[in-house]
Amino acid sequence: MQYPENIVRMIVWEVTRSCNLNCVHCRAASHLGPYPGELSTEKCLRLIDDITSVSQPVIILTGGEPLLRPDIFEIAAYGTRKGLRMVMATNGTLVDKAIVRKMIESGIRRVSISIDGKDAQSHDVFRGEAGAFDGAMRGIEAMKSVGMEFQINTTITTANLHQIKDIHDLALKIGAAAHHIFLLVPTGRGKDLAEQAITAADYEETLLWFYQESLTCEIQLKATCAPHYFRIMHQNKTKGAQPAKKAGWNSENGFVWKSSKRFLTGILSLASRRFFVAIFCMIESFLPPSAAAPGNR
Numbered sequence: 001m002q003y004p005e006n007i008v009r010m011i012v013w014e015v016t017r018s019c020n021l022n023c024v025h026c027r028a029a030s031h032l033g034p035y036p037g038e039l040s041t042e043k044c045l046r047l048i049d050d051i052t053s054v055s056q057p058v059i060i061l062t063g064g065e066p067l068l069r070p071d072i073f074e075i076a077a078y079g080t081r082k083g084l085r086m087v088m089a090t091n092g093t094l095v096d097k098a099i100v101r102k103m104i105e106s107g108i109r110r111v112s113i114s115i116d117g118k119d120a121q122s123h124d125v126f127r128g129e130a131g132a133f134d135g136a137m138r139g140i141e142a143m144k145s146v147g148m149e150f151q152i153n154t155t156i157t158t159a160n161l162h163q164i165k166d167i168h169d170l171a172l173k174i175g176a177a178a179h180h181i182f183l184l185v186p187t188g189r190g191k192d193l194a195e196q197a198i199t200a201a202d203y204e205e206t207l208l209w210f211y212q213e214s215l216t217c218e219i220q221l222k223a224t225c226a227p228h229y230f231r232i233m234h235q236n237k238t239k240g241a242q243p244a245k246k247a248g249w250n251s252e253n254g255f256v257w258k259s260s261k262r263f264l265t266g267i268l269s270l271a272s273r274r275f276f277v278a279i280f281c282m283i284e285s286f287l288p289p290s291a292a293a294p295g296n297r
């Protein structure tokens, strides 16, 4: 099927708001739940049908913690059968070899795990649970042993800014395929961390370092929630300079965030916007009136 140019190319889908961690910056302000009004398996599959009727985006299954959904591999496998590149964002603490095998069987192509500190002490404070760092590392070891590609995601605040190079070195050392940094968006529980957003000067310095690193680094580097990264890239580009490994493109166009309930955000072409207004209305029609609640992550 031919799709219009600039149609949505990536959907970040909060399949649940439930989570076993309590991260201080959590956009979804997640707890263990359960949260009423989340989409049933059947409705998730129909949503994939509707998405594939107009586009073939990458789908990031996220949450909350997506592995808390018992039907997560059914959803992933269905998306795979429909020709979508299915990937997953998890905190890693529930990942073992058996889970990785299910990921592979359902066609999940890459998994991101968030690491926000260079060691257990700093990561666990951020993640709100003792053992979160060791759990994430065990999950990474399981992925490596079964052969699943993984990347590291890091949210930067004033609390871990001084560790960012160590975290990056850790990502390289453990064999990540990519390191994506996220600049704190003070929403959800992150609202209480607004004072931990780094200064404009630190943004500039960090993003410049990240860009320069991307020119030689052997893994993909990408900055998210940092649109000024593109300005820094353009301002500092020297003739012929290219990232050693090309990263994705979701900071420009065709990016949608689908929360565990009804909220959609993103950067969309007009055609995509029309389509997602239609999808949005469909999701709303699935929901009981009581289900109107924020799904920020």
Ligand code: SF4
Pocket (backbone or CB within 6 Å): 019, 020, 021, 022, 023, 025, 026, 027, 028, 029, 030, 063, 064, 065, 090, 091, 127, 297
């Ligand atoms: S940020 Fe992710 S891992 Fe942390 S509480 Fe929120 S959903 Fe869970």
